[in-house]
Amino acid sequence: MDDKMIECRNVVYKYEDTVGNTFKLAVDNVSIEVKKGEFVVILGRNGSGKSTIAKHMNALLLPSEGEVFINGINTSIPENVWDIRKSAGMVFQNPDNQIVATIVEEDVAFGPENLGIDPDEIRKRVNDSLKRVNMYDYRKHAPHLLSGGQKQRVAIAGVLAMMPKCIIFDEPTAMLDPSGRKEVVKTIKDLNKNYGITIVLITHYMEEAVEADRIVVMDSGKIISQGSPKEIFSDVKTMKNIGLDVPQVTELAYELQKEGFKLNSDILTIDEMVNALCQLK
Template sequence: MNDEMIKCTNVYFKYIRNSEGIIQEKYAVKDVNLDVKKGEFLVILGHNGSGKSTIAKHMNALVLPTKGTVIVDGLNTSDSENVWNIRSKAGMVFQNPDNQLVATIVEEDVAFGPENLGVEPSEIRRRVDESLDKVGMSKYKRHAPHLLSGGQKQRIAIAGMLAIQPQCIIFDEPTAMLDPSGRRDVLNTIKDLNKNFGMTIVLITHYMDEAAQADRIIVMDEGSIIMEGTPRQIFPQVERMKKIGLDVPQVTELAYELKKAGIDINEKILNVDEMVNELCQLK
C-alpha cells in the first residue's frame, strides 16, 4: 500500500512580473523534493517570500508546477481531469476565516462543500453534525458565523473542510489573525484531527511553539528546502535558524544561551515542562 499522501518531485514554480514595463521572471519555488506521509503532521517554516505558501498551494492544485510533478494520493495535479478529485482528497484552510465563510448560519456553511459535491441530504446532515462535533462547535450550529470570535470562525472553516471528507488538510497560517486563546483552540483542533482521526496535516506557521508539536519540520528559504528533520533536530540549530530570519521556541533559545554560558544542560528542549525538569536536575 502506498503510504505517501503527497509527493513533490523537482518542483519549480516561476512567475512573471511586469514592473514599469520591465518583465521579470522569478522562481518562487526551486527544485523542491518533498514527501508527505499519510497520517503525518508536517510543518513548513520560512520567512515571507521563502516559497512556503506557494508549495502549499501546489498540494491541492491551486497552483501547478512550471516544471516537475506533484502527486496527491496517486493523482498528478497537472492533469486537469484530476483537479476536483485532488481537492476532495487534500483540502485547504487559509489565514482569514472571514474569506472562507459563505452562509448566514453555521450549519449551512459547513454543508456548503458536500452540497456542491452532490452528496445526499441525509448524508450531508450526518457529515455536518460529525464535523462540528470534531471541532468542538456543535452548540453553535444555529449561530450566525459573523457573530463568532476569530478562533471559532476558523474552527467552522475547518468543519466545512472536514464535511468534504478529505484525507489531508493543508493549513496556510490558520492562526495568524487570531488572539492567543483562539490560536490555542485551533491548534488543539488540528492536533486532535491528526492524532485521533488519523488525518494528514500540513501546517504553515510562523509560530515556533506550534511547529514544535509537529512530527517533522521542513524549513524553506528563497524557494528551496534548506533544513528537514524533527523539531528536536531543527530547533537546537539556533544560529542557523536566526541567520535565515527565523526564531526557535523561547525555551530552546534559553537552553542554548545557558549552554553557551557554560551550564551543562540538554539543548534539545521544546517546552516549559522539559526546561523545568532540566533545571531541577542541575547540581
C-alpha cells in the same frame, strides 16, 4: 501499498513579475514527501516559498516544472482537480474569506452540496464535522458573531465535511489572538492524532511547530533542512541566520549553554527545561 499522501518531485514555480516583464522563482527544485497520517510543519520567513508550495498541494497552483502527486493523483492533469480537492482540503489565514453562509451549519454544508452528496448524508457530515471541532452547539449561530478562533474552527468543519484524507493549513492562526490560536492548534492536533488526517501546517509560530512529527524549513524557494522538532530547533544558529526564531525555552537553553550551563540544546518545552534545571542541582 503506497503510504505517500503528498509527493512533490523537483517542483519549480515561476511567476511573471509585472515590473520589467521578468520571471521570478518562488519555488526552486523542491522535493517533499508527506506520509499518510503524518503531521508536517513547513517553516520559513515571508517570501521563502512556503505558502506557494502549500498551494501546489491541492492544485490551486500547478508547477512550472516538476510534478505533484496527491494520494497518487497527478495535479497537472486538469480532469484530476476534483479528485484532488476531495483528497486534500485547504484552510487559509482569514476565516472570513472562507465563510459563505449566514448560519454555521449551512456554511459547513456548502462544500458537500457542491459535490452533489445526498442530503441525508450531508446532514450527518455537518453534525459530525461540527462535533469534531467542538462547534456543534453553535450550529444555528451566525458566523459573523463568532470569535476569530471559532470562525476558523467553522472553516475547518467546512473542509472536514468534504471528508478529505489530508488538510493543508496555510497560516491558519496568523489573524487570531493567543486563545484563538490555542483553540485552532488543539483542533489540528486532534484531527491528526484521533482521526488520522494527514496535516501540513504552514506557520511562523515556533510553538505550533513543536507539535509536528517533522519540520521542513524553507528559504529563498529551497528546502534548507528537515527533521524532527528537536533536530531543527537545536540548531539555533542556522535558524537565526535565515531570520527565524526558535521556541523561547530553546533560546533560553541556548543562552544558558553559552554561559556555561550544561544543558541539552534540544529543549523544546517548559517541562523539559524544568527537568533539565533540576538535574543541574
